[in-house]
């Protein structure tokens with residue numbers, strides 16, 4: 001069984017190819033790094049996987065649900081909202097709301113309903129239950145990062161995606177955040193896909209997808 005299936009995806013900007021024949025699968029509960037130099041196409045590929053951007057060619061499916069080509073942009077949005085948790089490089093917490101308010105809002109927007117018990121349990125899982133009523137500006141960097149991870153988990157996603165979660169961090173904090181993401185994905189039984197150029201994360205992952213000159217090379221991490 002596969003969580004995510006990407007087949008022969010291609011993308012060009014203004015006639016300049018960025019992705020060519022990109023194919024890979026993610027198994028349920030798998031942990032995968034998407035590695036590539038700056039400008040290699042990682043964010044473009046994540047956008048395509050999330051249904052935020054359409055490829056020129058190719059297919060993307062999450063389970064049985066089509067993301068590309070999608071019946072409509074709204075159909076792709078629905079798959080993303082119901083089944084994906086996304087942690088952006090800039091955390092994008094709403095400053096007017098508490099941490100708990102941010103999580104409840106995300107849940108309502110993505111699923112149409114609030115589940116306060118699930119929100120409280122995710123806050124506990126991430127170790128920030130005691131900061132539930134704090135506003136984002138009052139959080140430490142580490143707490144804000146946990147809040148952003150917690151927000152991605154309140155829909156119990158099948159796929160948890162993070163874009164460059166550690167590039168601005170020192171070594172210890174990079175490993176700590178990687179550990180948090182791995183634990184969070186495991187607790188939610190989600191597949192984890194992290195796009196990064198931070199090779200320090202390699203030891204935490206079982207599979208690596210390397211983008212080079214628009215193509216993906218797939219490898220298993222054995223060390």
Ligand SMILES: Nc1ncnc2c1ncn2[C@@H]1O[C@H](COP(=O)(O)OP(=O)(O)OP(=O)(O)O)[C@@H](O)[C@H]1O
Pocket residue numbers: 013014018036037038039040041042043044045197
């Ligand atoms: N909307 C766009 N229009 C034209 N070119 C674009 C657009 N978005 C990205 N590009 C170009 O496509 C290439 C891939 O960009 P992308 O952001 O996907 O790479 P990346 O691997 O995520 O880079 P980084 O690690 O620096 O964030 C880059 O050369 C970028 O300049």
